[in-house]
Amino acid sequence: MLKGFAPIHTANSSVLILGTGPSVVSSLKQQYYGHERNAFWPIMASILAGPIENYEQKWDLLLANDIALWDVLAQFERKGSADSAYTEVIANDLRQFIDEHTQLRIILFNGKKAADLYRRLIGYYPVTVQFETLPSTSPAYTLDIGQKLKLWREAIIHPIQSLQKES
Template sequence: MCKSSFDAIIQADCRMLILGSLPGDVSLHAGHYYAHPRNAFWPIMSKLLQLDLCAMPFELRYSALQANGIGLWDVVAQAQRKGSLDTAISQATINPLAQRCAALTQLKLIAFNGKTAAKLGSKQIPKYINQVVLPSSSPAHTLKIEQKFSDWQSALSPHLAT
């Protein structure tokens, strides 16, 4: 099945860009980033930003991220994939990451949400932009949420202050 990523949620003053691989089926069906109720992304970002993002409609969640200099996008523009697992991605077309990064003059950090996103996208990122690979927020990645949060906090907190 051919699946496509969502439009980027990025403002011109973006300082940190979080890149996933390709939305899972629940997110694709809902039409929103990280819509699976067991995905740890929104709980982690809520704790990091000290905002209850999970209680907000998705548009307000996106606005809150943008207000904190954070953008969202996916590495994969389109791919074949049965189900939601990254291991099932084939025939991937990559989003124009280098061009987008070059246009973001305040961008300081690319945070890959999982190893697949990093594997497919890291070579596309200009060398002057710092990169970090985070444990996947996906429920398929069985690391406990406390450990995911700790790893995300260590990597992202220094970049959250303006």
């Protein structure tokens, strides 16, 4: 079985972004959203106003904004990179992750498949956490980049500003 990556997070993470599992290119690079046409990192750079020239900067950008990144799947069988091609799946222990991250207030799903897998395999929806499904940043999901950016910006900026006011 193929294996996912460890989470990017701190104890203070207030937002968790969940994908499904690494693509073939991401697995080869050992980087979240490693495919050059995936819009995830350009969207984060635009929203969070930070550099993403290397993988360390990408991590730093998320962590500086209390954003955690992980996938629903810990292990999986899949032919190619399509979310529709999963044949076997084993979930990460997201219930434990959520319970241990007491600052967590928002979980954003990077695409419908991530939300569906979470619902089916985890099904844990604490009342203190808001859940939202966003358009996939994958190049296979053909929504215009401007529309993806707008929806992702609304989902990240307004809640982060609200959380900062609470602090």
